[in-house]
Structures are given as C-alpha cells and as structure tokens.
Amino acid sequence: MPIREKLGRKRRRHTAHSLRHSVPIRTSADWNDPAPGFVEADLVAHSGPSARGSFIQTLVLTDIATGWTECAPLIVREQTLLSTVLTELRKHLPFALLGLDTDNDTVFINETLKAYCEAAxxxxxxxxxxxxxxxxxxxxxxxxxxxxxxxxxxxxxxEAAKLLAELYRSARLFVNFFQPSFKLIAKQRDGARARKTYSAPATPHQRLAADARTPDAVRHHLQEIYAALDPVALLRDIRDVQERLAALADTQPISHPAVASQPIDRFLASLRTAWKDGAMRPTDRPLVKAKRGRRRPDPLIRATPDLRKWFEAEPWRSGSELLSRLQMEYPGAYPNKLLRTLQRRLKSWRSEQANALLFAPSEKMPPGYEVTTPQ
Incomplete structure (x- = not known):
C-alpha cells in the first residue's frame, strides 16, 4: 500500500501550482485570426556570459495580428514593477490591449499580474x-x-536601463514603421513535409492600417506619425545609443557624457560603404578579453637582473647555456625544470630587441652613404 494511503490524508497542493492551473493554456494553433490587441509577452535577459547577480531584462510585447512590437527595460525581476512597465507600454500601443499570453515564469504567473489583467x-x-x-x-x-x-x-x-529605454524609443519607430517582415498565413502537413504559406512582406504599420478592424482615427493618427519620421535619422540615433551601450558594458566608466550625433549627410554617406566593414552595430563588436596575467609566482624573479645582464652581453646564448651558468652561480636554487620558463623569457627579450632594431629612430647617416633610388 502506498505511504500516502497509509497516512490517511490528502497531499496539499502548492499555492503556485494552483495559481498556474487557474490560468488557461493557449497554444500556437489556437490563435486563428485574432483582432489587433492580443499580444505575446516574454523577457530577454541581458546577463552576458553569467546569470549571477542582478541584471537588466527586456520586456517584449508582440501583437499576433500585426507584429507590432514594444520593448521596455526592467531593472529587476519584480511583479509590481512589471505591472507598472506594462501600463506604460499600453500607452504606446496604437490599439487597446485585449489579451496577454505569457510563458510559465513566476514573474508572469502570480496574483499581482492576474489581478491586473482582471481589473483591465x-x-x-x-x-x-x-x-x-x-x-x-x-x-x-x-x-x-x-x-x-x-x-x-x-x-x-x-544608467544601462536609461540607455536601453532611449534605444527602444527610436527602435520601436524604426521596427514598426520601416522594417517589413513575413507572416505565416497557413501551414499544411503532407506526411513528414510541412508546407507553409506566407504573406507578402509588410511592416506592422501597414498590416494595422490594412486591417478592417482598425478604427479610422487610429489609421489617420499612425499615418501622421509615419509622415513625420525619417528612417535615416532614426537609424543614426540607434547607432549612437548602441555605441554608448557598448562602451558602458565594456569599460564600465563612472559617467558617459552624451555624444553629439553626426550630421545626417555624413551618416548617410557612411552607409554606402558600410558593407566593407562587416557588422556596423556597435553592440555586435566582439568583446576584447584582457590578456591573462601570471597566476603563479615568478620562479626567476631574483635572478632576472643577472639573466638580463648576461643576455645583453651575449644575446646569442641559448636558454640551456644561461641556465647552466645560473646553476653555477646559485647552486641548488634553480632546477632543470625551469628551462622552458627561461626559454620563454629569452623569446620575449629577443622580440623586444628585434623591435628596437627595426623601429628605432633613424640616425643621421654620414656623407657619402645616402641611399639613392634608381630612376
């Protein structure tokens, strides 16, 4: 007989388990053709290579019908803060928020957000x-x-949260008004093969304007915003903030003064040759890792002055010859296993000596030794 039956009492269900089961499940096949306003929400972590400690996360809302996307930074994972940010994002949406679909993260599945959705x-x-x-x-x-x-x-x-908020203010306009994308219309399975049908590329603004369920007032308001926008200026502003974000993440200085934006004509001219330099986004540049320093104490630190003097006097000597001389000067102090360490030390000294010979400032040559170029 199972132990639970022997005890004669039912197992208590955890509160979070009951709360999660009170929220209905919606799959990707359940959307059909929803009206603008039903969005999916998710968090993107900006933790870098390590998830330890506190880091910023981005709240992303994507409309199912149009692809309209809004982003906002969250400085901490907290359900009350998420509800406040969600209220601010609703002010930027061109339609009323009708539905919110999330994953099973506890920052979404909680009493605070559930009560917020019920009240709204x-x-x-x-x-x-x-x-x-x-x-x-x-x-x-x-x-x-x-x-x-x-x-x-x-x-x-x-400071990073402020820069991300500034970046998303320009990015939302560029993505929703000037960045077209495909949209899956239908999906049919023929055995193991799936046949997908996509719509023609369109921006979220174009899809929202073409939707018959969009009010005329919203359509005219979006057209006024679109007519006043300059995509090149938006892209320039995005690049400027990306540069400051990359500098903040790489160097962590105390303060980052705002950099003056370059003129539109100069930025537009730089785009003509941008393909030659590869990735133009500053946030795509690879991280420059600091060179690893010495992890163990230098075993030759006391003999380095003598070794340097011997090397400068006779630079042709090999590492084994210098080690033999060092063992004669200091009996029992430097074993044979230090040969490889000494050889690496000589290699760096020879490299410095070669660079000094090649790149030293040229001295004035005596008369009669001028180099002539053949005609």
Whole structure:
C-alpha cells in the first residue's frame, strides 16, 4: 500500500501550482485570426556570459495580428514593477490591449499580474511548459529585434536601463514603421513535409492600417506619425545609443557624457560603404578579453637582473647555456625544470630587441652613404 494511503490524508497542493492551473493554456494553433490587441509577452535577459547577480531584462510585447512590437527595460525581476512597465507600454500601443499570453515564469504567473489583467479586462493566458513554439511570435522578435540591436553583453544598473529605454524609443519607430517582415498565413502537413504559406512582406504599420478592424482615427493618427519620421535619422540615433551601450558594458566608466550625433549627410554617406566593414552595430563588436596575467609566482624573479645582464652581453646564448651558468652561480636554487620558463623569457627579450632594431629612430647617416633610388 502506498505511504500516502497509509497516512490517511490528502497531499496539499502548492499555492503556485494552483495559481498556474487557474490560468488557461493557449497554444500556437489556437490563435486563428485574432483582432489587433492580443499580444505575446516574454523577457530577454541581458546577463552576458553569467546569470549571477542582478541584471537588466527586456520586456517584449508582440501583437499576433500585426507584429507590432514594444520593448521596455526592467531593472529587476519584480511583479509590481512589471505591472507598472506594462501600463506604460499600453500607452504606446496604437490599439487597446485585449489579451496577454505569457510563458510559465513566476514573474508572469502570480496574483499581482492576474489581478491586473482582471481589473483591465485583459484575457490572461499562458503557453504549455517547455513549448517555446507556443510563443513563436514573440520568440522571433526576441532575436530579430532585441538581440539584434542590443546584443549579448551584460547590462546592469540604472544608467544601462536609461540607455536601453532611449534605444527602444527610436527602435520601436524604426521596427514598426520601416522594417517589413513575413507572416505565416497557413501551414499544411503532407506526411513528414510541412508546407507553409506566407504573406507578402509588410511592416506592422501597414498590416494595422490594412486591417478592417482598425478604427479610422487610429489609421489617420499612425499615418501622421509615419509622415513625420525619417528612417535615416532614426537609424543614426540607434547607432549612437548602441555605441554608448557598448562602451558602458565594456569599460564600465563612472559617467558617459552624451555624444553629439553626426550630421545626417555624413551618416548617410557612411552607409554606402558600410558593407566593407562587416557588422556596423556597435553592440555586435566582439568583446576584447584582457590578456591573462601570471597566476603563479615568478620562479626567476631574483635572478632576472643577472639573466638580463648576461643576455645583453651575449644575446646569442641559448636558454640551456644561461641556465647552466645560473646553476653555477646559485647552486641548488634553480632546477632543470625551469628551462622552458627561461626559454620563454629569452623569446620575449629577443622580440623586444628585434623591435628596437627595426623601429628605432633613424640616425643621421654620414656623407657619402645616402641611399639613392634608381630612376
């Protein structure tokens, strides 16, 4: 007989388990054709190579019908702060927030966010555990928008959060008004083969304007915003903030003064040859790792002055010859296993000597020794 039956009492269900099961599940096949306003939400961690400590995360909202994407930084993972940021993002959305679909992270599945959605009349759903395809729309934007413009560096602190917020203010306009993308319309399976049908490339603004469920007032308001935007100026602003973000993550200085933006004509001229330099985003530059220093005490530190003097007097001597002389001068202090260490030391000294000979300032040559160039 199982132990639980012997005890004669039921197992108590954990509160978080009951809360998670109270939120209905929505899969990727359940969307059909939703109206603009049903979004998927996810968090992108800017932890760099290590997830230890506190770091900034980006809250991403992606509309299912149009692909409209909004991003905002979260300085800490906290459910009350997430609700506050969600309220601010709702002010930037061109439509009312009708539904919110999240993963099973505890920063989403909690009483605070559930009560927030119920008070705002927002349909709150979740995906299946460990099924990222249930949130395919927002997962695609995590890579195509957030990772592409922010990169994989570690960002922490208030200053990095301010720079990310400034970056997303320009990026949201560039992505939603000027960056077209495909959208999956239908998917049919023929045995093991899946046949997918995509719509023509369009921006989220174009999809929202073409949707018959969009009010005319919203359509006219978006057209006014679109007419006042300059994509080259937006791209320049994005590059400027990316440069400051990369400098903040790589060097961690005390303060970062705002860098004056270069003129539009100069920035536009630089785009003509940008393909020659490869990746132009400053956040895509590889991290420069510091050279690893010595981890053990230098075994030749006391004999270095003598070795240097002997090397400068007779630079042709090999490492074994210098080690033999060192053993004669200091019996029992320097064993034969230090030969490789001494050879590496001589290699660096010879490299310094060769550079001094090649790149030393040229001395004035005596008369009659001028070098002539043949005509």
């Amino acid at each position: 009349n927002i349909v709150f759903t979740r995906c299946r555990p460990y099924r990222k395809n249930d949130q395919a729309f927002v997962e695609q934007k995590n890579g195509a928008v957030v990772r592409r413009i922010v990169g994989y560096r570690r960002f922490e602190g208030l």
